[in-house]
Amino acid sequence: MSDPVGPAPGSLGARGRLLVVEGLDGSGKSTQARLLVKWLQSRGYRVFFTEWNSSDLVSNVIRRGKKKGLLTPTTFALLHATDFADRLERQILPPLRAGYFVVCDRYCYTAYVRDAARGCDPDWVRSMYSFAPTPDKVLYFRVPVQISLDRKLASREPISYYEAGMDLHLSDDLVESYQRFQSALRRGYEKLVTSDHLVPIDAAKPVEQVLARVRGEVKPLLTGFPKMETLVHG
């Protein structure tokens, strides 16, 4: 594997598995991640699910900074890295080392593409995240930007200022800005397919087909991975 993010989970004494889902907003990755978690649980595996941006202390700062418009691309990048580090130390590494199948909705790859799209030096962003263990697999939910936008518009959730990259002043129009910003993110993800071995999944297809594809990609990771009873009874 070329250009690893950090130490492989094994080197941290991990017996678990680390699976990451990545993709644009509206790519269906979160839905698929939740379905995957249910499926793994029903088959008797210990699963731990975690999402980006959920640690209290730092996310308060990020929320406040966003609201007051205090964030620059650099502080935005550093605060998200802080949040990620906190989540990794507290939420991801302990279950991983305890032998869980950890599913992460977004990982450092989100930061790679997002911070680069905001003009940060990509090498600098990577170096910030060099403490993150390399996942066993990264599923990239690939959709055209138009689908991302259509799904976003159809949902009840409004497009946020930062999701649309409005801070970059690409356009005064929220939708147009969203399209341009998400296109930049998409180009970033496509590069990572080669450089970081992200596994592209055609997420424009019907849900059942995507589901089958996801399960097919996950199955090899279950080889030699113990179910709950085995862990408990040795």
Place this chain on the structure above:
Amino acid sequence: MVRTYGTRIPNLPKRDLPGHLIVVEGADGSGRTTEVELLREWLEIQGHPVVDTGLRRSTLVSKQIDRAKRGHTLGATTMALFYAADFADQLENKILPALAAGSTVLADRYTYTLMARAIVRGATREYAQELYAFAFEPDLIVFLDARTEILLHRAIAKYGSLDYWESGMDLSLSRDRFESFFAYQALLKKEFDWMARTYGFHRVDANRTPFQVHRDVKALVAALFGKRVRVEIGGEASPRLTSEPEVSGLGSVANGDA
């Protein structure tokens, strides 16, 4: 032209910035804060507009950092990144505009202290260097270098005790605070010595009185501005100088501290 340590933050102006960045580094008890005050006074008398800055003063993050420290809740990597975010906020919102306006920015500690703290808590030197590669290269870095015994006595004289963080108690080096203080300061010293070589610190012997330290620092700053200072560098203070208003002020500070 603003030079950085390798990474350019977005929106950095291409043109030259007329201001100067002067950094004063040194452990707690090295006389750093006293020196920064004296230097500010002196620079302003010389006609330089001064903006001072320190660590952990940004509006964005500092409250949350205080909260995190109180609860000891965040891990080492998280804290290192949090401090970096705080520093970036000050760099972009305070240091950069001040330099653009032609001010002299006087920094009471800079990235070097943050790097040293991160490294002794487990970050690699390479990680710390890359993390702070967006920082501006100062025009002058003054390093107030004092022996640990001196730092110890000054801490006790000032606070009557040894501070939890300045003793590195979070590192579990020793349960004894006195021992931990020495062990922690030794670890920091090693990193400062490495950075002094790497980044070209100007080392000033801070085992002496504030007056003697200030005389040496003034000479360094004067050299930066291409000015002559009427002091004998390295020798005893000239008696004639004590009649100068700003220097007689220093004399009293020196006596007050002794």
